[in-house]
Amino acid sequence: MGHARRKARLARGLEFFGMTAPALIAILLFVEIPFLMSITFSFTKWNGLDKAVKFIGLANYTELLTTDPGLGSAMIFTLLFTVIAVAATNVIALLLAVILDADIRGKNVLRAAFYIPNIISLIIIGYVWRFIFSRGFDSFSALTHLGIFQLSWLGDSRMAFASVALVSVWQSIGFYMVIYIAGLQTVPREQLEAAVIDGSGPVSRFFRITLPLIMPSVTVAVFYSLSNALKAFDVIFSLTFGGPGTATTSIALDIYKTAFSDSRFGYGSAKSVVLFLLILTLTVYQLTAFKRREVET
C-alpha cells in the first residue's frame, strides 16, 4: 500500500515537474539569472566598461535613499502617472471591449483600428506625436481658434505630463482591449439572455453578471498595466526624453540615464533593485486583493 502510494506520488511529482519545468527553465535562464547577475553589480562602483570592478557594499543604496533628489521626483512622477494610466487604460479598454462585443457592423475592423497604435514602433509614435503637439496643434488652433491647441503640450512641465499620459494610454488601450475581449467570450450567453428576460438594463447586467465573471481578465489586465506603468520607459523616451528638464522622468528612465549616460552602472543597478521591489510589493498586493474576487465556475 505504502509502496503504491509513493509511486503514485512520484508519478504526480514527475508530471508536475515535466509540465512546468520548460517554462520555468526558460524564465530562469533569460530573465531571473541575468537579473541576479545585475544585482551583484548594485554593490559595486562600476562604469559598465572598466575591466576592474570595485565592491563598495551598501554605499549605493545609502546614496539612493538619502542624497538623490532626481530619484525622489522620478518616484513621484511614476506613481502619479501609474494611477492615472492604469485607471484610464483599463476603464476605456473595458468599455471598448464591451461596446465592440455587441452587434455592430464591422467590429473586426474597429477592433483592429484601436489595436494598431500598439504595434507601431515607439520611436515613430514619439516623433509623430511630437509633430502633432507642435506643428499639428498650430494648424488646428489656426483653424478652430480653440485655446487648448495653443498650449505648449511638450514644453510646459505640467502639460508634458498630460501629453505623456495621453500618448501612453492611446498606445496601450488596444492591448488590454484584446485581453478583455477574450474574457468577455467566456461569459455564458444564457445568463445574459436570462437577465434580459428578467428585465434588467445593460448597465445592471454588466455589473451584476459580466464583471464578476471576467474578474480573471481584470486581474491580468490590471496586474500587467500596473507593472507596465511603473516600468514606463519607451513612450517617455521617444516623446520627451524625460523633459523638459526632468519633468517627465520616470524611475525606469532615471535608471537608464544613470547607467548609460552618467556611466554609473553599479548605482543604476541598485536603483533597478529598488524599482523591482516597489513593483513587487504593489503588484503582489493587487494580485492577492483581486484573486479573492475571482469567481470559479
Add this chain to the structure above:
Amino acid sequence: MKRPRGALAISLVMWACALIYLYPLFLVVINSLKSFSEIMANVVALPSRLSGENFVNAFTLMRYPNLFLNTLFVTTMGTAGVVLLSSIAGYKLSRTRTRLSWLVFLLCVAPMMIPFHSFMIALVKVARTLHLTNSTWGLGIIYWGLGVPLSLFMYHGFVKTVPKELDDCAFIDGCRPLRAFFQVIFPLLQPVTVSVVVINAMWMWNDFLLPLLILSGAKKSMTLQLAAYNFFGQYKIEWQSAMAGVLLTITPAIIFYLILQRHIIKGMVAGAVKG
C-alpha cells in the same frame, strides 16, 4: 439582443472615434508619400502628388524579403514556443493547489515586474555563453523566456473556467497527460490562446531592443524593425524612408491581426455549445 437603431448610432460613434484615434497613423501614411523637403515644410499637409518612390527605396534599403522572412521566423518560433510552454505550465500550476505550485507560479510571473534595461546586459552575456547570439534561432529561444510570464499568467487564470470534471474524463483513460491536455483542455482555452498569440506575435514582430542586442553582429539575421530604425540618426532622419519603412513593417502585422480576428468569431460560434 438586437436593437437596430441603438446599434447604428453606437456604430457611427465608434467609427468616428476610431478615425480620430488613428489620426497619427494617417500622418504616417500621408508622409510616406511625400519627399523629404515636403515633409520638413509641413508635416500635416496632404501630399502634393502620390508617389511610391519612398516605398521602393525603403523596400530595397531594408532588404525587405530577406528580413521579412527572418522576422517571420523569429516571431513564429517565439510565439509557438510561448503558447506551448505557458499553456502546459499554466494549466498544471492552476490545477495544482500546493505551496510549491504557488511558489513556482510566482517565480514564473516575477519577470513581469523586472524592467528590461536592468538585466539586458547580463542577458547578452548569458546568450553569448549559450551560443544564442547572432542567430534567429537564438533570438526565438530567448523570446520564450520573455513571453512566457504574461502568457502563463493568462492561462493560469482562464483554466478556472474549465470545469475540473473534464480533467478527470481526459486523464482517466490512462492517456498520457500531454495528449489528454491537447485533445481535451487546450481547445477549451481557445480565447486565451488567440489573445496570447496576438499579444506575443505583435510584440515580437515589432521588438527592437532585444534584436538589436542579440543580432547586431549578423547582417543576414536582422529583423525588419532594426532596418527601419536605421533611418533615424541624431542629425538627420530620413523621414520619407522611415515612414514608408514603418508601414512596410506593420502592414503584415495588421493583416495577421485581421485574419485572426475572424478566427475568434468562428471559434466562438463553435465553442458556444459548451457547458
Add this chain to the structure above:
Amino acid sequence: MKRSVLVAAFIVLCAALLTGQGKTLKLFFYSPELTDQYNDMARAYQAQAGVTLDITVQQADYVTLLRAKLNSGDIPDVFMSSAYADNTTYKDYVYDLTNEDFMKLLEPTALTGVTVSGRITGYPFLVQSHSFIYNKKVFSAAGITALPRTVSEYDAAAQKLKARGLQPFATGFKEWWVLPQTAWQVLAPIKDSYGGDYANFVDKLNSGALKFKNIKEMSTVFDVLDLIKKYGGPKPMESDFNDQCSLLATGKAAIIHQGNWAEDTIRKTTPDVDIGYLLGPVGSSPAKAGIMFDSNQTIRVAKDGPNVQDALAWLRWLTTSDYGKKWIPDQIKQLSPIKGAKASSAQLAQATVSLLAAKTPNYSWYYQRFPTGTEQGLGIILQGYCAGQTNRQQTLDALDAAYTKIVNASK
C-alpha cells in the same frame, strides 16, 4: 544614381560576406546620416585591398550596444566615440596609436583631443565647428548689415527681426545636447583666467576647488539662454533639431545654434540656402567672440580585437590613399584631420576655414573634458532652467551637485 550605387554596395557587401573572400573587419559606427558615405568607402577599400569592411551603424542605442558588446566579449575591430573624456572611459579597450606612421600625417590640433599623457588613444575622424548659424537672406531682408558679436548686439538684431514678423531664433531646446553646446560656447574664454589652459580649468572643477556657482561668467551664459528663449518663437521648449534645420532653411527663423554637421539636413530642405556663421557672444567684449572648432568624433581600434593589424592597415589607407584623402571633404562634405587636405565645398566648412585664416578666435570643445556622463546630466539641468523649473541659483547648485557626483563616481 544614388540608389543604384546603394544597391550595388549592398550586393557587394552581401556577396563579400557570403563568399568570405579575404579578411573581414567589423566596424561599429554611429552617425547613420553618413551611412551612404561609409558604404561607398567600404566598397572602395574592398576593391583596392580585398578586405571586407562590415560596418554596423547605430545611433539611438549606440552606447548601450557598445557596452553590451564589449562586456560580452563580442569586440568589434574598430569603434567610434567622442574624444577627451572618452579616452579614459574606454582606456581598457583601445589600442595605442602613438607609434603608427600614418598618425604623423594628421594635423597636430586634431590630435589634442585624443592624446593622454603623450599616448594617442584614437584616430580623429571629423574636424567640426559649431556656433550660431544664420540665414543670410533673412538678415539682409531685415536690414541687418553688421553681424552681432556681443549680447546687446544680438538683442538688437533679434528686435529688428521680430519687428519684421520673423522668428529670430529656433532654439533647439527640446534636445538636451543643444543646451551644452550653446552654453559652453559663451563660457569658452574662461581658459584665459586659468593660464590659457583648459586642462587646468577642468582639473580645478574636478578637484572641487572651483564650483560653477563661483564662476561669474555663468551669468552671461544665463543671459544668452534667456535671450534665445525670449526670441525663440511661441513654443521655445518644443523646438528640436529638425525644427531648427527646417525653419532656418525655409527662412522662417533667422538664427540657430548648430554645427557644420547640420548643413546636410538644412540643404535637403532648401538646397540653395545661403548660410554662414555668427561669432558666439561671450559678454560685452566683441574681441573674444568666436567659433567652437575641434575634432571630437573619434575612431578607435580595439586592442583586443581579432584583426588589429588589418584595422591599422585600413587606417593607413584612409590617411594616405587618394580615395581616403578625398573622402571627408568631397563625400562627407566636412573638414578632414589630414594635413593639407583639400577644402570641402560645403558652405559652413568653407566659412570655418576662412574664419580661421582671418585669425578669428576659435575655441576647442573643452567641455568634452568634463567627465563622461556630465554632458547629458548638465544639459538636462540647463534645459530645466530654460523651462522655468529652477532659477539661476538653483541651477548653479544643481550643476555643482551633478558634477561632483559624477566625479566621485569615477574615482
